[in-house]
Amino acid sequence: MKKICILGSTGSIGTQALEVVDKYEGKFEVEALCCASNRLILKQIEKYKPKFVAILDTNLANEIKNKFDDVEVFTGHEGICNIAQKKYDLVINALVGISGLRPTITAIEAHNNIALANKETLVAGGDIVMPLAKKKGIKILPVDSEHSAIWQSLTAKNVSRILLTASGGAFRDKTKEELVNAKAVDALKHPNWDMGAKVTIDSATLMNKGLEIIEAMHLFDVDCDDIKVLVHRQSVVHSMVEYQDGSVIAQLSYPDMRLPIQIAMLYPERGNFAFEKFDFVGKNLSFEDADEERFPCLKIAKYCAKQRGLAPVIMNGANEILVKAYLDNKIGFYDIPYYIEQALKTFYHGERITDEQQIYDTDDKVREYVLNLIESR
Ligand SMILES: NC(=O)c1ccc[n+]([C@@H]2O[C@H](COP(=O)([O-])OP(=O)(O)OC[C@H]3O[C@@H](n4cnc5c(N)ncnc54)[C@H](OP(=O)(O)O)[C@@H]3O)[C@@H](O)[C@H]2O)c1
Helix, strand or coil: EEEEECCCCHHHHHHHHHHHHHHHCEEEEEEEEEEECCCCCHHHHHHHHCCCCCCCHHHHHHHHHCCCCCCEEEEEHHHHHHCCCCHHHHHHHHHHHHHHHHHHHHHHCCCCCCCCCCHHHHHHHHHHHHHHHHHHHCCCCECCHHHHHHHCCCCCCEEEEEEEEEECCCCCCCCCCHHHHHHHHHHHCCCCCCHHHHHHHHHHCHHHHHHHHHHHHHHCCHHHEEHHHHHHECCCCCEEEEEEECHHHHHHHCCCHHHHHEEEEEECCCCCCCCCCCCCCCCCCCCCCCCCCCCHHHHHHHHHHCCCCHHHHHHHHHHHHHHHHHHHCCCCCCCCHHHHHHHHHHCCCCCCCCHHHHHHHHHHHHHHHHHHHHHCC
């Protein structure tokens, strides 16, 4: 039995990870669960009987303490790290945003292997997370479908390029003029994937692809200039690796996040549960360049990937606040890239990352600054 901890068990990735647990009876023991405030966790505790639970919300944590005698309950951000530092075979990090960074580092320090969905961990903290994982001999297994595809396609050295595919998001066919007034409610209607709100908005702005460039750069130790984004509307080719001899290896399947989740959870084995098989007959697969004019977040992310250091930290912090404001209908679609650029102009002066605290201090300052800009509009 693989002992697992799922951080963010009530979310899109977390619930699908539990579906994988259900499909492989006797293979996984769910030792720990964690969420912010979602009452779905009560049902998950009843079903999976974890030893440890971490809840951000204190009231829900107290309710769980009173209801379940056999569960050790932790609360707050510290509580998440408390459970991440217990001993497991795998910690699945499906938290959203930079809140996933400290638990990732805590889990690595406790010698836990990690299945990583929380891309913001590597965007903001890749410069310290990857060297730490290497030093401790910890595996960081990708859950993001694109990175899982790259991982599966990396069969040899002499790589020339990573071809990172993008669905194009909900607004891929909108003109720039239409995008000016495009609303979050429409951005949430993703054509191919059913995901959490933050990543769905990031998909609509193409910031998600920018975050993924940075994630890939850290995970696979490649130069960001060697990562090419291709808009692929069908979301069947999940990404590709091009080799110096001109051959390209790709991974294909219908879009279903349970497949990359299962691959990471079962590693080094390959599972036998079959998701729907891809039928090639009569299918057209198309590939286009991404339009950075209409989707400037991608351009900004590429700039930040090239800069490394604090640039991705600033971009990520600003983006998290701006996505929330967009979801709350407080700002427009193009305010997202506009304010990210303001934050970069104000806070980025070529700084390298020297320690973890510097990341949180910068993130805090950026969030406060962007919040003030939004409030004072
Ligand atoms: N969904 C996908 O298909 C997909 C695909 C590729 C990559 N990803 C990446 O995977 C990560 C998770 O995405 P998602 O779509 O699963 O998000 P989601 O549906 O919003 O779920 C987030 C989970 O994290 C919990 N959470 C959020 N903030 C927390 C905090 N401060 N402390 C404790 N728990 C917290 C939530 O708890 P509550 O339910 O209580 O709020 C929930 O369980 C993101 O980084 C995303 O970019 C997702």
